[in-house]
Amino acid sequence: MGEGIIQDVERYGVIMFVSFSVGNTGPFKEITGITTLAENLKKEFLEENTFEVSGQNYNKISYIYGANGSGKTNYLAALTKMQKMIIMSTVLGANNNKLLEVPAIKKELAAPIETFKFDIDCKSKETYFEIQVIIEEILYTYSFAIQDGKIQKELLTKKKKRTEVLIKRTSPKYEDIVLRSGLSSFKNMVSVVREDALCLAMAAMLNNPLASMILNEIMNYRVINMASVGNAPDFDEENTNEEAIERYLKYLKIADPTLTNLKVDLESKMDKHVLSEDDLENKELVIKNIHVSVQSLHATYKDHKQVGEIELPFLKYESNGTIRMLRVLPAIFEALDAGSTLFIDEIENGLHPNLVKLLAGLFNSNESNPHHAQLICTTHDTLLLDGVRRDQVWFTDKNQYGETRMCRLSDYPNVRSNDNIAVKYLQGVFGAIPNTQDLK
Structure with missing residues (x-):
């Protein structure tokens, strides 16, 4: 995967994650989310913590704080759900019944999108997804709404100097899809778009260059849950070469100084499924399973x-923290090398606060991050609040009705750049912490 992303950087120039929003799930x-677009905060850590693209500044790192159960993990899960919907759209559009019986696909199709459960009116309303990315200094905004398994709305716009609509869909029917500019070439094939499939995904599957470029960026986003310690690292042939192992060891030795080397054995199994020989030019869906065996070499002494x-x-023998480090390091270096965006849930899980700050700091350094990679992470670690811009920090806060909203630290009045943000957060000034008062 890493090599493909690097090729995209060379082909498309600067690639930037701008925002992701979701509603009724x-x-x-309500629709809520975060943006990496920096605000005018009197040059507050501007050079160290932001990138400039077309006269606008974007944060390198965004931190999401909140109480347990407030929605931090759900927010990142919503992005993963959006990615799966894109994949499933191409599967459904293939009209291949055998493909629908593949266990992984069958499981995903059997898991419908869940609407917000604590308001009875929401069950009959649409679920909404929206993402913004910058490619070649052009802002693309892609959104869609789904209800009862059918795509009710779909909108793709681009903006450089002015906003231009590329896809506008106003109902599940393909007849209600309007295509313009770079998507115009898909007009004579738009009838393949099913009511339960995304138009942009089908256009990409049928080799529309613009659709492929946008979805390639969205699908390259990695979401890692640091709590899943029992799983082996996400290794492949590209991130287990000698140079990559040396990079990992540099950081792993901080946790385990006896470690001298790693031996990684990969056993790949690929299941190929033809999508449709007639309509999709013999394209295949490849489901790749990799069995990873990792052996660590340690110095012995007398x-x-x-x-x-x-x-x-x-x-078996390493600590949970060291295992978690090895789980996340390949993804971190892939993002840094490629200039892509990495999403990490519970970044501090099992790691010493100094290690967390070290790993996050790789994204702030121009030396280790020359390609404008970005990090979006959920955390409880208040040490990360030192030396940040106020617009880098987000809070998830759930009210008494079970509704989560996401708000920016910079939206709070009377918060200055020189305030001790960590202390104020723990004191509950911004909400987004457990309510323990009722237990006293």
Whole structure:
């Protein structure tokens, strides 16, 4: 995956994640989300913490704080759901019944989007997704609304100096899809778009260059949950070469100084499923499963002098924190090398606060992050609040009706750049913390 993204950087220039919003799903009744667009905060950590694209500044890192159960994980899960809907649109559009029986696909299709549960009116309303990305200094805004498994609305716009509509869909029917500019070439094929499939996904599947470019960026977003410690790292042939292993060891040795090397064995199994020989030019859906075996080499000593090495199963003998580091390091370096965006849930899970700050700091450094990679992470670690812009910090706050809203620290009045934000957060000034008063 990493090599493909790097090719995109070379082909498309600067690629930037701008925003993601969602409504009427999970704990999000109303449309809410975050943006990386920086505000005018009197040059507050401007050079260190932002990138400039076309005269606008965008934050390198966005931190999402909130109480347990307030919706932080649900927000990142909504992005993953959007990505899966894009994939499922191409699967459904293939009209291949055998493909629908593939276990992984069958499982996903059997999991409909859940609307907000704590308002009885929401069950009969649309669920909404919207994402904004910058490619080649052009802002693309893509949104769609879905209800009862059918796409009710779909909109794609581009903006450089003025806003131009590329896709406008006003009902599930393909007859109500208007295509313009770079999507015009898809007009004579638009009838393949099903009521339960996204037009942009089908255009990309049928080789529309603009649709492919936009969806390639969205689908390249990685979402990692640091709580899933039991799983092996996401290794492949590209991120387990000698150079990559050396990069990982530099950081792993901080946690385990006896570590001298890693041995990674990969066993790949690919299941190929023809989408449709007639309509989709023999395109295939490839489901790749990789079995990963990681052995760690450790120095052995006699009288504090190294006398040899011992090989141990990494997942069995290493600490949870070291395993979590190895889970996240490949994704971090792929993002930094490619200039892509990485989403991490509970970034501090199992890691010492100094290690978390070190890993996050890789995205702030111009030396380690020359390609404008971005990090979006959920966290409880208040040490990360030191040296940040107020518009980098977001809070998820759930009210008594189960509704979560996301708000920016810079939206709060009377918060100055030199305030101790961590102390104020723990004191509940911004909400977004557990309510323990009722227990006293």
